[in-house]
Amino acid sequence: MTAELVRGQNHPLSQARLEIRVSAGKPIVAGATLSDERGQVHGVEWVAHPGSPTLPGIEVSKQAAADHRLACDLDALPESVHRISVLLALPSGVGGPVRFGAVAAPFVAVTGLDGSEVASYTVTGLDIESAVVALELYRRQGAWKVRAVGQGYAGGLAELLTDQGLPQARQLAGSINEAVVQGLARSVSAPPPRAAEGDRSRHAATPALGQDQGGSTSPDVSGQGAPQHGHPGGQGSTTPGAGSGAPQSGYPAASASADPSAVTQPGGPGAGGPVNYSHPGRQAAAPPPPAPTAPPAQPGQHAQPVAGDATGWSMEERLYNQVWGMFEDLARTTAAYRSAVDFAESRMEQELDKALSDPRARIGGQGDAAREAARGKHAELVDRARQALDRDLAQLTAEAEVVEPALPPAFARWDNPAWHGYRVPMEIPMAVRLGDLHLPESAGLSIPMLVRLPLERGLWIDSGRTGSFDGSIADSDDLRRLAMDTAVAHAARLLAVYPAGEYTVHVIDAAGSAASSLAPLVSTGVLGSPPAVGAAGVTEVLARLTQRVDLVQMAIRGGAADSLPPDLDPAEQLLIVNDFPHGFDDRAVTQLRYLADEGPAVGVHLMLVADREDAAAYGPLLDPLWRSLLRLTPVPDDHLADPWVGHTWTYDPSRVPPGSQVLQHVLTQVATARRSWNR
Secondary structure (H helix, E strand, O other): OOOOOOOOOEEEEEOEEEEEEEEEEEEEEEEEEEEEOOOOOOOHEEEEEEOOEEEOOOOOOOEEEEEEEEEEEHHHHOOOOOEEEEEOOOOOOOHHHHHHHOOOOOOOEEEOOOEEEEEEEEOOOOOOOOEEEEEEEEEEOOOOEEEEEEEEEOOOOHHHHHHOOOHHHHHHHHHHHHHHHHHHHHHHHHOOOOOOOOOOOOOOOOOOEOOOOOOOOOOOOOOOOOOOOOOOOOOOOOOOOOOOOOOOOOOHHHOOOOOOOOOEOOOOOOOOEEEEEEEEEEEOOOOOOOOOOOOOOOOOOOOOOOOOOOOOOOHHHHHHHHHHHHHHHHHHHHHHHHHHHHHHHHHHHHHHHHHOOOOOHOOOOOHHHHHHHHHHHHHHHHHHHHHHHHHHHHHHHHHHHHHHHHHHHHOOOOOHHHHHOOOOOOOOEEEEEEEEEEOHHHHHOEEEEEEEOOOOEEEEEEEOOOOOOOOOOOOHHHHHHHHHHHHHHHHHHHHHOOOOOOOEEEEEEOOOOOOOOOOHHHOOOEOOOOOEHHHHHHHHHHHHHHEEEHHHHHHHOOOOOOHHOOOOOEEEEEEEEEOOOOOHHHHHHHHHHHHHHHHHHHEEEEEOOOHHHHHHHHHHHHHHHHHHOOOEEOOOOEEEEEEEOOOEEEHHHOOOOOOOHHHHHHHHHHHHHHHHHHH
């Protein structure tokens, strides 16, 4: 499971040999410093950089690039080294950006040698800084951990290295930049940008390929260059995009290799190269060349939004990062608006208090004039803040209109046409959509709520009346039925996004009250077994899943994963419990708590459909269980707290359109693929 870190958060490292992958969208310098337990760098021989890329236990790229892979062997480090700081810097004197605020937020991931991510961090909040300490790997009490740092330096590498105690900081920074300039002079130039960048673009531009970087290329359907996930080519192996329509001068000839989905455009400017238009958001024909009389983009204007316009190793990851970037942008711009409104109100109160503190100002027109002036300034500040918010919301709305149709089924709404052409996937996606999020100031703009897979915690579908319940559903039985319908839709999506045979769903319906909601799962035959009813059914299912957790845990701890019983289902397991805790005795509740705590780590997940108020009669016994689950609702509700900026987001569940057969179609495909897989 991948830990998505925020600034200051740490995560343990269980492997000694690691890769640190960097994706920035523009050529940047990647390096590393080794330091002692006090964070001090003792000399230039403790710094790995393009001019000296190899140190004991660490190896970095030899030149600037948009994507890097740094190799790290923690066991090979000297005993005196207690910390590795991963440095990113913008090269100077090469005509590129001079501050990180003008480029895409760098994305850094710590992975195993097989490409599996251990932890990741998107370095946000940078502006005038030209160098940043992105991550640090540090030794604490004999164990290694990774921490997200994100400390930027406006003075560049010289200031960064000085802060780490290096006496020769300025000389070393100059030699690093000289080595980078020489490397760029030897490299093959990347194709020109396809469009002008906007204020918040998150491009995954193709890096320049040098003599020390992999040169194998192939067309990329996204039109943007990005490294292939798990590519064996080592540092800098890339997949240049073919979106420009023709091979560029000096571009590797391999990038124009034939592709089954490519279409050769005859004649016209820029023709002659294969252009891939297989992306669902693309036109069916080559776009016309820009008119020569078109006015250039003004500095304050935004570029046309593009789906997948973010950093990442694949189109799926770029879309995921783009959605996450939209979430961050909406959170930031709303926080700025609220802060501006609070400031305007505070300033108005201060001016009114000051104007009315003098008794003489309370008589005549002087006091009235002061009050009017204070209210006028307040209105002006609020209007200005609202204009900035509306501008940002318009940009985000335009981006959402482009991104939504391009999302794969795992990220898409149920009404997305992507589901009509659904086929059971061959690989597990990186995330799944569980609904949408929006804020009161942006009711017309929703951000997909994407949760990483496999699930790190269970789900609780609240069948009780929520704090923002509008009374549109008067009957509590209707609300319980709607909650179970929502649980079935979530389960169907999880079944649909996993490869055949790699996800199994079990259902406990002790009272048998959810037969109508469970009909799509039962009729298509995608359940691992019929829904369990009665006390005997509850006992049998819980005992089977508890035994599975115990066996897998013992096998992992003993290093004997191959010795598991042959009849044990290796697939991820999901247990849906309807109308909990009715029908559960103390032993069953204890088993359920055990599954909630220990199950996710070994592939057993819970989805409870319950009313918290009904369960209050059981006392505090169930409180740890509720706290360990992610609460979702069958109706829109503002209950998801965001500690990053203090917002409370309104959650809107992912619903199947009324009368739609998409659920039946998808589950039928899953059942058919499962039968073929079991042959």
